Amino acid sequence: MTTAVLSKQDVLRTTLMTLRSALPELRGVLIATTDGLPIVQTMSEGTDANRVAAMAATAIGLGKRINDTLGSGILTEMSVSGLDGQVYLYAAGKGVLAVVAPAGMNLGLLHMEARDAAQSIASVL
Amino acid sequence: MAIFGDLVHLPFIDLTRVLAHQTGILFLRTAFAGRSVELHLDCTELRGLYLDGFPINESSRMQDVLHGLTTSATGTFEFQPTELTSLTPHLKLTLSELLDPYGETAVPEAQLPHADTRFRSAELPPTAPAHLTASWQQIRPRLEAGASPADVAHQLQLSELQGRELFSRLRTAGLIVPVRGNMPAKPTGRTVEPDVQLAGSIPDRATAPEAGPVRRLLNALRRFTAVAGRA
Amino acid sequence: MSPLKLVVSGPVGAGKTTFVQTLSETAVVATEAEATEDIGKALTTVAFDFGTLNLDGQELHIYGTPGQDRFNFMWDVLCDGALGLVMLVAGDRPQDFMHARNILEYITSRFPIPFVVGVTRQDLDRVWKPADIAAFFGLPLSQVVGLNAINPADGANLLIRLLERLPLSPHNGAPPRVGSTSSPL
Numbered sequence: 447m448t449t450a451v452l453s454k455q456d457v458l459r460t461t462l463m464t465l466r467s468a469l470p471e472l473r474g475v476l477i478a479t480t481d482g483l484p485i486v487q488t489m490s491e492g493t494d495a496n497r498v499a500a501m502a503a504t505a506i507g508l509g510k511r512i513n514d515t516l517g518s519g520i521l522t523e524m525s526v527s528g529l530d531g532q533v534y535l536y537a538a539g540k541g542v543l544a545v546v547a548p549a550g551m552n553l554g555l556l557h558m559e560a561r562d563a564a565q566s567i568a569s570v571l
Numbered sequence: 572m573a574i575f576g577d578l579v580h581l582p583f584i585d586l587t588r589v590l591a592h593q594t595g596i597l598f599l600r601t602a603f604a605g606r607s608v609e610l611h612l613d614c615t616e617l618r619g620l621y622l623d624g625f626p627i628n629e630s631s632r633m634q635d636v637l638h639g640l641t642t643s644a645t646g647t648f649e650f651q652p653t654e655l656t657s658l659t660p661h662l663k664l665t666l667s668e669l670l671d672p673y674g675e676t677a678v679p680e681a682q683l684p685h686a687d688t689r690f691r692s693a694e695l696p697p698t699a700p701a702h703l704t705a706s707w708q709q710i711r712p713r714l715e716a717g718a719s720p721a722d723v724a725h726q727l728q729l730s731e732l733q734g735r736e737l738f739s740r741l742r743t744a745g746l747i748v749p750v751r752g753n754m755p756a757k758p759t760g761r762t763v764e765p766d767v768q769l770a771g772s773i774p775d776r777a778t779a780p781e782a783g784p785v786r787r788l789l790n791a792l793r794r795f796t797a798v799a800g801r802a
Numbered sequence: 803m804s805p806l807k808l809v810v811s812g813p814v815g816a817g818k819t820t821f822v823q824t825l826s827e828t829a830v831v832a833t834e835a836e837a838t839e840d841i842g843k844a845l846t847t848v849a850f851d852f853g854t855l856n857l858d859g860q861e862l863h864i865y866g867t868p869g870q871d872r873f874n875f876m877w878d879v880l881c882d883g884a885l886g887l888v889m890l891v892a893g894d895r896p897q898d899f900m901h902a903r904n905i906l907e908y909i910t911s912r913f914p915i916p917f918v919v920g921v922t923r924q925d926l927d928r929v930w931k932p933a934d935i936a937a938f939f940g941l942p943l944s945q946v947v948g949l950n951a952i953n954p955a956d957g958a959n960l961l962i963r964l965l966e967r968l969p970l971s972p973h974n975g976a977p978p979r980v981g982s983t984s985s986p987l
Contacts, residue, residue, distance in 0.1 A: 572930075572931045572933075572934065573927075573928045573929055573930060573931075574930060574934055575896065575928065575930075576896030576897065576899075577896070577897060580896060580897040580898075580899070580900060581896055581897075581899060581900065581938075585900075585938065588937065588938070588940075589934055589937045589938045590937075591937065592937065678900075681871075681901065682900035682901060682904070683904070684904050684907060684908075685871070685874065685904050685905075685907070685908040687874075687908060687912065688904065688907045688908045688911045688912075689911035689912060690911070717911070719911075748940075749907035749910070749911045750910075750911040751910055751911065779968070779969045779970055779971035780806070780885055780968060780970060780971065781970070781971055782970040782971060784803060784806060784860050785806070785885075785965055785968055785970055786970075787857070787858045787859070787860050788806070788857050788858070788860050788862065788961075788965060789962060789965050789966065790858070791857035791858040791860070792857060792958045792961055792962045792965070793962060795857075795954075795955070795958050796955050796958045796959050796962065799954060799955035799958070
């Protein structure tokens with residue numbers, strides 16, 4: 447039982463690390479449950495990962511609600527952008543992937559890598 | 572009515588405050604070294620103290636038991652209200668005076684005040700107990716206009732958890748109270764401003780609502796409850 | 803006439819979602835997710851529950867907050883501009899009283915918001931009564947009300963007690979008119 451839980455964590459950590467090496471400019475990556483608890487994360491110093499996990503769950507929850515109302519189908523992703531940076535949130539099965547990027551990042555590459563990561567996360571959780 | 576629970580979630584001192592207007596027996600199942608304790612209370616007075624059913628009369632033994640209850644009591648409790656005449660009192664002592672000199676229990680993290688809750692000095696604070704005197708002297712000036720555990724932890728270079736623990740102790744000792752109502756909130760997110768807006772300025776969000784809509788709501792709600800009746 | 807906004811908060815399991823559902827005339831819009839912790843139920847609110855009540859033409863919007871501390875940013879978001887706060891605590895869960903008090907103090911020490919405390923589960927025999935909860939919170943008895951969260955009359959009564967506490971600005975001198983213009987809220 448314990449071994450099974452550990453290897454889920456290991457797989458998720460590997461996914462996170464793969465994403466970070468593919469996109470070195472990222473400020474942080476976090477995988478959370480849909481009810482806002484962090485599972486694995488590499489956020490920068492001074493960022494409260496617990497807070498980010500809860501906010502990611504709230505945002506995705508609201509995003510799903512908006513999608514339902516507009517008839518847009520199952521939620522896949524959403525973003526919050528500011529002048530100095532942005533966060534992209536991906537629905538990942540029973541979890542949420544949050545990717546924090548600096549301003550001016552190559553979004554094509556980011557989305558390609560992150561969507562892949564979200565899929566492997568969904569298959570693990 | 573029922574007053575029951577577990578001391579790990581509701582510390583003994585807080586429980587005694589709840590019972591300040593009650594007369595009856597407080598039964599603590601395993602509170603003192605796994606043994607049961609009964610306190611016979613008549614409002615703020617301790618009229619009887621029993622350990623495993625045996626009355627405790629002797630002063631130093633009583634102090635041991637009360638100290639144990641204050642600092643390390645665990646287990647479930649139940650309060651049974653009774654008439655004073657049903658108690659067989661063998662003591663007549665003011666409970667709060669018996670408890671004052673002692674330290675308090677460590678409060679679990681989940682029950683500590685929030686790091687951003689703002690507190691101020693109590694209107695007429697009591698004398699600080701010995702173990703809090705130094706901290707109180709340091710913190711008191713910062714609390715004139717209200718401050719949070721996070722603010723004070725930052726200023727005194729404590730961890731946020733230490734700040735919350737300190738505020739929990741100061742509050743249990745009656746030295747501080749949470750800010751209520753009229754003071755404007757600081758902007759969300761920690762800032763290092765030592766100055767706090769004073770109650771003179773009235774923020775937009777404290778603008779009183781128009782009387783008309785609220786009165787209309789009240790009247791409609793009152794009509795509804797008159798018709799629906801109380802369960 | 804712009805809608806008035808009320809917030810319902812309290813620990814997990816206090817009955818917030820039930821309370822909003824009981825009072826709301828419209829279907830409650832809830833934003834929930836599967837709970838990964840053992841909280842005694844399958845779903846937990848991650849954003850808010852939204853319900854509406856229309857009384858004599860005055861629209862009331864009721865927002866239920868999440869209960870866990872990690873969602874405290876939602877307490878800030880939802881209480882901003884709110885008319886008043888209902889703090890619910892389950893009378894059969896003394897293990898949550900400290901937590902409920904901490905939530906209440908967090909919110910009310912940051913926002914000058916009128917509030918009442920509602921003690922739910924009053925249908926049970928073994929339950930804490932409002933007077934004792936008031937003693938624990940250090941509040942006057944008038945501010946702590948017992949209720950059964952599924953009873954609409956109880957819910958309405960709690961709203962009455964809250965609205966009675968509001969400091970009201972005098973009407974702008976003109977006599978009240980039917981269909982008066984919206985209030986600045």
